[in-house]
Amino acid sequence: MWLPAVFLALALPAADDPLTRVVVLDVVGDGDADERAALAQIIYERLQRFGKLSVRPRAAVDGAAGIEGAIDECGDDRDCTSSLLHSIDVDIVTVAHLLRVGPSYSFSLRLVQRDGAVVVDSTATIDDAAALRPRVRTVADDAGKALTGSDPPASIAEPASIVANYRDAFLYGGAAAAGVGVVVAAVAAIPAVGAGAAEGDLNRLRGEYLETGDPALLATARDRQQAFDDSVGAWNTVGVPAFWLGALAVVAGAGAVAAALVVEEGP
């Protein structure tokens, strides 16, 4: 029982291992500025999930404004790149380039060390704009894995990725569950409403009886008492559990829909 735990502990990095400092530079190339900024944000968020990395956006680094274009122009010239990165206190920078070819895109992501060495280099071709962000997400994930040699920690990655990977199921399933929950809760509440109506009738019949003394009202009241008993019995035995289950389904369904609307779709 304890042996796997020992191996697991040995495999994990020591708590005081220094983190690799990564700066995510802006994406350069085609497309409008907002779209490129969104892609840079995706890269930042995806890399941030890896525990061994300390990731910052370019805006958080002094003296890095406009450096993306210069690095891009350096191309494969390692000395050129190194000279540009020399002034930045960082281990790795991301250099991303978006190229539009007709309706398609070509997206490249390189992770470049401070000395100009490229440690990860990946390129993806994307057929249309709708697939661009999911594909960039995958490219960033692969780059992070290649850099760190491991997957992001499950506890951080799973909740968001489950929703992202099954977004439609969360959206439509949640809506369906909420709808069914509303119906179940409404049906379950019918006996309670019936009991309330019977109770109101009894109060009214009491008033009428005291006013008129009509014995026929007692027979009516006896029927309403039976209706009250039946309604309360149905509510207390079946209605209450069904109502709460329905309410639970509404809450869970609404939560799933909300999660699906908040979390972006997965690759």
Place this chain on the structure above:
Amino acid sequence: MSRLLFAVPLSAWALTACPIDDVRDGIGLPCSIAGKACPFDYTCVPDDKDAPDDGVCAPIADYGQECPPPTYPVRNQKVLDDDVVIDDSADFLRTKDVATVHGGLEVRSPGAGGVFLLGDEALCPLAGLQHTDGALIVGETNAPTLDGLQNFAYAGGGIVVHSNPNLTDVRGLQNVVLAEEPDGQNIALINNAALDADAIAELREALAETSPTLQLRDCGNRDSSERDCGTLLNSLLPGGE
């Protein structure tokens, strides 16, 4: 494991929470002359001539001229476990809101041969009384009516109303459905000097509607044909033969 210990009862509670509190009006509830009582402020009236024991609860429409109706709904009904004797106003205070006495209840003069001078409320403090296991006795008082006893339905040891010189109206007993003993004289009206035949007939008529098996004994009242009631009275009072 500890989460499970909390989760299971919590879930069970959640699934059974919010039952309806039964605060409905008592009109129309089933009752029986033989013993299934109605709630406070209701009396059991027969609803089927073929099954005279079966009844339905009807609100008490009239508490008489002397007493106001009790506040509705009445919740703080009390139960006393022993015989109760009321011979001063303090005793009346103690019996207010008492619904059931597991023994007999007697209202009487504090001294032999005297008359218990009731206050303005007369017997109204007994308006909550529904049931006595023993006898209900009202004797030697200045009560003009039995108003306040309209809720009273069951007397295990019978009912004796005697020696009340000002008593002219006994309709306060009109909702009695069961007075088990003594046989043949479940309700005994004895030596009430001002109580005339019409007043007794009114009670008899009202009881015939709801409890036709009840026997009413009339002795020594203003128009009674039977005048010598000493032996009878002694036999009905506590300690009598």
